[in-house]
Amino acid sequence: MLTVYHAPRSRSTSIVQLLAELGTGDQVRVERVSIIRQDGSGARDPRNPHPEGKVPYLTDGADHVRERAAIIIYLTDRFPQAGLAPLPGDPLRGQYLSWMVWYQGVFEPVTILSWAGLDHPAVKASLRDYDTALQRLDETLSRQPYLLGADYSAADLLCSGPFAWFGDALPATPAVRDWVARCQDRDTVRALTAAEGR
Template sequence: MLTLYHSPNSRSTSVVQLIEEMGIADKIRVETVTIPRQDGSGGADPNNPHPEKKVPYLVDGDDFVRERAAIILYLTDRFPESGLGRSVGDPQRGAYLSWLVWYQGVLEPVAILSWAQLSHPAITASLRDYDTAIQRLDEVLSRQPYLLGQEYSAADLLASGPFSWFGDQMPSTDAIKAWVARCVDRPAVKAVAAREGR
């Protein structure tokens, strides 16, 4: 059985939401662990096999997957019947992969750098800046309700997360706010939020 190492109200919450959304909770054991928190609470859990004691961390027999985009891709490929991913050969496979990696490699880093008020021309040249990332999202979401078009996908779950989590601390546009509202209005997201006390 697959095992997900998870700490409530952390980055791994999005993977728990995905598991709920996909209807595969009976196929994955969720092991709750502690992690060091920015407020000084928590701590490294010796029961967490992640080499840096972070979450999420997915174990599948002798194999493992870390980083949210990779875990989301792994699960949506492993359980394609959920319809939340795009399988190899699907005409939206490239777009799906691009949004997952764009979130992990562009949006999250530039959002953190913007929040920390760190800037350097090398960062902007390679990663872009927060305003450019928001502009890209707005261009897409002004034309369609979700990143891949008319249907919600795991890419929406991943990319909308920080906007719902941090609210107005993540400046956005009306189109992005409407998209986030649609994403957090899903029963799976609400169920996990209720369980985790958010």
Template sequence: MLTLYHAPKSRSSSILVLLDELGIRDKVDIRTVTIPRQDGSGGRDPANPHPEGKVPYLVNGEDWVRERGAVVLYLTDMFPEAGLGPLPGDPRRGQYLSWLSWYQGVLEPVAILSFFRIEHPALTATLRDYDTALQRLDEVLSGQPYLLGGDLSAADLLVAGLFLYFGESMPRTPAVDAWARRIQSRPSMARAAEGDG
């Protein structure tokens, strides 16, 4: 059985949404652990096998997966019947992989830097800036409802999480806002929030 180490109201909450969307919540043992929080509360949980005490951390027998993009890819490949992640050979596979990697390698870092008003030319040259990242999203979402076209994918769930977590404090365009609201209105979001207490 799959085991997910999860901390309520953290980055791993997006994986609870994915489990729901995949229809596999009953196939995963969800173990709640504590993590250090930005406000100083919480702490590293000795029951969490993640080497840095973070979440999400997915275990499958002897195998394990960490980092949300990797967990999303692992689960959508493992449970393709839900249609949330294009498989190898699908003409949208490259786009799917790119959005998963872009989220973790570009969008989340520049959003955090922007939120805390940290600027440096080396960071902008390496990662881009928040406005540029937002423009990339807007270019796509102005012409289609989801990142890969007309249908929801797990990439939407991952990338939209930034706007749902930070709420109105993250600037967004009308197209990005409408897309984030579509994601937020999904029943899986309400169930994950309810499960998080």
């Protein structure tokens, strides 16, 4: 059985939201585990098979997937009936994969570096910087309501997460703020907020 290892109020919350959006019901088990938090609280949970004790982590029999973008791609391919991601052969598939990998490889790192006040020419040359990443989002969301066009997708769920989590502490343009509000105006978000007290 598919199992997602999850710690409330962490990066794995987005995967639990995705499961609700996908309507997986009893096809995926969510195993709550503890993790070491940024403030030093918590502890590594021996039940969590992630090699670093982190979440989210997905197991599927003998197979396993780590990193949110990879888990989201895996699950949206596994449960395509929800329509949250274009499948191989769809003309939007390349854009979808690009946003997913851009988030994991560019946006989250530059957001963390910016928040931490770290700056170096090598980072800007390879990853770009937060302002450039924000501009990329703004250019897209000034033209259309969601990253892939008219409809909400798993790319929106992933990429809007930091703005929802950090709120006004994370700089955003009006187009990006409006997009985040649309992404947060979902029954799955309301249910998770009530369940996790986020």
